[in-house]
Amino acid sequence: MTKTNRERTVKTLRHLDRRIFxxxxxxxxSCLVPNTPQKAQVPPAPYLDVSQPxxxxxxxxxxxxxxxxxxxxxxxxxxxxxxxxxxxxxxRRWLSDGPHGVREDVGPDTWQPAGRTDDFASFMPALIGLxxxxxxxxxxxxxxVIGEEARQRGKQIMLGPGMNIMRTPLNGRNFEYPGEDPxxxxxxxxxxxxxxxxxxxASCAKHFAANDQEFERNTINVEMDERTLREIYLRPFxxxxxxxxxxxxxxxxxxxxxxWCSENDYLLxxxxxxxxxxxxxxxxxxNGTHSTRGAVLGGLDLEMGTDILPYDKFFLARAFRDxxxxxxxxxxxxxxxxxxxxxxxxxxxxxxxxxPGALNTKDHQAAARRIAEESFVLLKNDNxxxxxxxxxxxxxxxxxxxxxxxxxxxxxxARIKAFYEISPLEGILRRAGDSMTISFSQGYGEKxxxxxxxxxxxxxxxxxxxxxxxxxxxxxxxxxxxxDRKDMKLPDQQDDVLIRIVAANPRTIxxxxxxxxxxxxxxxxxxxxxxxxxxxxMEGGNALARVLFGDVNPSGKxxxxxxxxxxxxxxxxxxxxxxKDGTVRYEEGLLVGYRWFxxxxxxxxxxxxxxxxxxxxxxxxxxxxxxxxxxxxTAEFDIRNxxxxxxxxxxxLYVQQLKPRLLRPTKELKGFTKVFLKAGExxxxxxxxxxxxxxxxxxxxxxxxxxxxxxxILIGSSSRxxxxxxxxxxxxxxxxx
Ligand code: BGC
Numbered sequence: 001m002t003k004t005n006r007e008r009t010v011k012t013l014r015h016l017d018r019r020i021f022x023x024x025x026x027x028x029x030s031c032l033v034p035n036t037p038q039k040a041q042v043p044p045a046p047y048l049d050v051s052q053p054x055x056x057x058x059x060x061x062x063x064x065x066x067x068x069x070x071x072x073x074x075x076x077x078x079x080x081x082x083x084x085x086x087x088x089x090x091x092r093r094w095l096s097d098g099p100h101g102v103r104e105d106v107g108p109d110t111w112q113p114a115g116r117t118d119d120f121a122s123f124m125p126a127l128i129g130l131x132x133x134x135x136x137x138x139x140x141x142x143x144x145v146i147g148e149e150a151r152q153r154g155k156q157i158m159l160g161p162g163m164n165i166m167r168t169p170l171n172g173r174n175f176e177y178p179g180e181d182p183x184x185x186x187x188x189x190x191x192x193x194x195x196x197x198x199x200x201x202a203s204c205a206k207h208f209a210a211n212d213q214e215f216e217r218n219t220i221n222v223e224m225d226e227r228t229l230r231e232i233y234l235r236p237f238x239x240x241x242x243x244x245x246x247x248x249x250x251x252x253x254x255x256x257x258x259x260w261c262s263e264n265d266y267l268l269x270x271x272x273x274x275x276x277x278x279x280x281x282x283x284x285x286x287n288g289t290h291s292t293r294g295a296v297l298g299g300l301d302l303e304m305g306t307d308i309l310p311y312d313k314f315f316l317a318r319a320f321r322d323x324x325x326x327x328x329x330x331x332x333x334x335x336x337x338x339x340x341x342x343x344x345x346x347x348x349x350x351x352x353x354x355x356p357g358a359l360n361t362k363d364h365q366a367a368a369r370r371i372a373e374e375s376f377v378l379l380k381n382d383n384x385x386x387x388x389x390x391x392x393x394x395x396x397x398x399x400x401x402x403x404x405x406x407x408x409x410x411x412x413x414a415r416i417k418a419f420y421e422i423s424p425l426e427g428i429l430r431r432a433g434d435s436m437t438i439s440f441s442q443g444y445g446e447k448x449x450x451x452x453x454x455x456x457x458x459x460x461x462x463x464x465x466x467x468x469x470x471x472x473x474x475x476x477x478x479x480x481x482x483x484d485r486k487d488m489k490l491p492d493q494q495d496d497v498l499i500r501i502v503a504a505n506p507r508t509i510x511x512x513x514x515x516x517x518x519x520x521x522x523x524x525x526x527x528x529x530x531x532x533x534x535x536x537x538m539e540g541g542n543a544l545a546r547v548l549f550g551d552v553n554p555s556g557k558x559x560x561x562x563x564x565x566x567x568x569x570x571x572x573x574x575x576x577x578x579x580k581d582g583t584v585r586y587e588e589g590l591l592v593g594y595r596w597f598x599x600x601x602x603x604x605x606x607x608x609x610x611x612x613x614x615x616x617x618x619x620x621x622x623x624x625x626x627x628x629x630x631x632x633x634t635a636e637f638d639i640r641n642x643x644x645x646x647x648x649x650x651x652x653l654y655v656q657q658l659k660p661r662l663l664r665p666t667k668e669l670k671g672f673t674k675v676f677l678k679a680g681e682x683x684x685x686x687x688x689x690x691x692x693x694x695x696x697x698x699x700x701x702x703x704x705x706x707x708x709x710x711x712x713i714l715i716g717s718s719s720r721x722x723x724x725x726x727x728x729x730x731x732x733x734x735x736x737x
Pocket of ligand 1: 098
């Protein structure tokens with residue numbers, strides 16, 4: 001062997017020695033310290049082995065934890081985190097609002113922004129708008145944006161979607177929820193959650209349950225009968241748990257049947273966990289925990305909020321530990337809560353590590369725009385006032401503060417620090433600014449009302465067309481957390497301004513933002529077109545311009561009834577909103593939204609499921625094709641686009657039981673489909689129904705029951721525009737799951 005060869009061999013051996021030494025150290029360490037990276041030869045601790053079944057990993061991890069480590073997982077250690085357990089390789093767990101994008105980071109124990117420069121996010125359309133698309137693929141697209149951005153921002157749990165039912169038009173958080181119908185809400189939140197969770201991020205179904213008003217939201221007690229609870233208010237949550245496998249649930253601030261939701265044995269233990277088989281964790285709303293005993297026994301698994309500092313003073317911290325030591329609480333209760341937390345943690349891949357996500361990509365922007373476009377509901381369009389023909393117009397007066405108001409920073413916990421937000425005015429300028437004169441005047445506002453109105457009226461009289469952009473916005477007592485609206489009227493005396501504007505220019509297109517129904521003044525009769533656009537997110541202005549100028553045909557339909565007057569809507573007609581002496585009784589029962597208007601024969605201003613298009617559709621040839629089991633059907637029919645423009649129609653299927661033993665709403669939504677049709681195109685569509693579509697909750701048997709008898713299947717373009725119907729007979733009375 002030459003000298004150089006020998007030297008090379010010695011070097012290689014030394015190098016090998018070092019490598020062997022390193023391997024020995026790693027192997028030894030990985031036996032001692034479970035979070036050290038594992039080598040193939042040494043079997044890793046079962047919880048580190050991602051190929052093992054989840055439950056095995058959870059049990060293994062649980063039995064390695066000390067009491068202190070377990071307690072650390074069941075309460076917060078800052079506004080939006082729980083503590084890391086470095087010894088076991090568990091990083092700090094970050095939670096974040098919310099439903100409409102990943103919220104900006106706040107300081108550790110304050111709501112004040114943390115002042116970071118890397119916490120921007122995509123600002124998506126509000127959930128009420130997503131529901132108005134009736135497009136479940138868009139709910140999937142929405143969830144994907146939330147999931148990818150949450151991952152990039154290092155969040156394990158996203159606090160949404162909200163799925164409380166719109167019981168009153170006044171709820172300050174209606175904009176965050178998918179509307180008045182449990183079936184439509186369920187279909188949207190299930191796809192949203194599945195898509196978020198497919199990105200290795202946990203979703204959170206909130207606020208469980210009956211958290212349907214902001215008035216006295218931290219104290220109000222809700223009473224309702226069992227059937228209403230099951231058929232209306234719990235449905236979206238049940239779908240979130242049983243169909244989407246949601247990993248976390250947030251309890252409401254309110255009380256239900258006299259017991260805080262965060263310690264409500266009936267809701268959390270009996271229904272959610274025992275009946276529905278929920279394996280994930282229940283967290284409190286922020287500072288919504290009230291006692292150690294209640295939380296421990298009532299089914300709460302994670303206490304969040306920062307009102308009682310230091311964190312050791314949390315109800316699920318020292319006091320819980322003391323209760324275990326004194327024998328007041330069995331250790332098994334803590335272990336159950338920890339297991340639920342560990343499932344979520346392991347399912348969000350903290351051991352193997354998640355791939356980086358992405359922020360505000362072209363795809364996210366495209367999804368935001370498409371969802372906005374499909375969410376807009378054309379409520380009126382006399383003499384084809386819309387779409388506007390940019391080639392024929394010389395001037396447009398854009399009027400209204402909402403044309404320039406940015407909405408991403410408002411509303412409470414759903415606020416977003418948006419990368420950008422295209423306002424309605426900006427969208428209109430971008431689309432048409434080169435070809436015509438576009439003026440802007442504020443029109444209304446909190447101050448100088450006379451002057452603002454005078455200027456707007458002058459601008460209106462000088463333009464070919466007026467685009468009025470008004471409605472609600474985010475501020476306390478309008479669309480915001482913490483308070484309800486006072487009435488259903490447009491704020492800032494917009495009705496007065498609008499009356500003058502439509503008089504000055506009959507070609508006035510009214511565009512309204514807002515998270516729910518609004519009462520329309522006498523101007524409505526004079527305004528040829530009305531478009532409801534909710535809170536359309538960062539691409540809202542572009543989407544609006546594309547719809548106004550006909551690049552896109554509007555295809556949204558209302559996910560809530562617009563009553564003519566507040567007194568027509570159920571909770572208000574019954575005089576049981578906002579409650580008396582701290583309790584609100586849902587005496588309207590099942591008759592929420594259109595279920596009330598239909599059953600009581602009250603004409604709404606715009607019905608549930610209503611929305612116009614720039615084209616029109618014809619329905620024909622309904623057939624009910626029986627499946628193999630009694631009660632399983634497919635409703636098949638044809639839809640034809642009978643106009644000159646491409647467009648989309650949302651066909652809705654309602655079920656009506658003809659001679660029910662117990663009261664049933666006149667009709668209930670049980671299926672829908674959204675079809676895109678070229679001008680003149682006809683499509684054969686089918687909507688499947690299973691036996692569950694005919695069921696009601698029988699409070700005596702405490703079960704879902706399908707009664708034999710005759711049922712009508714109604715196919716409509718809205719809940720009040722039924723185009724086809726057929727009757728079918730079920731031959732057996734059965735219980736359904
Ligand atoms: C809201 C929740 C939100 C939480 C954290 C509460 O005020 O009710 O929806 O997720 O704050 O911001």
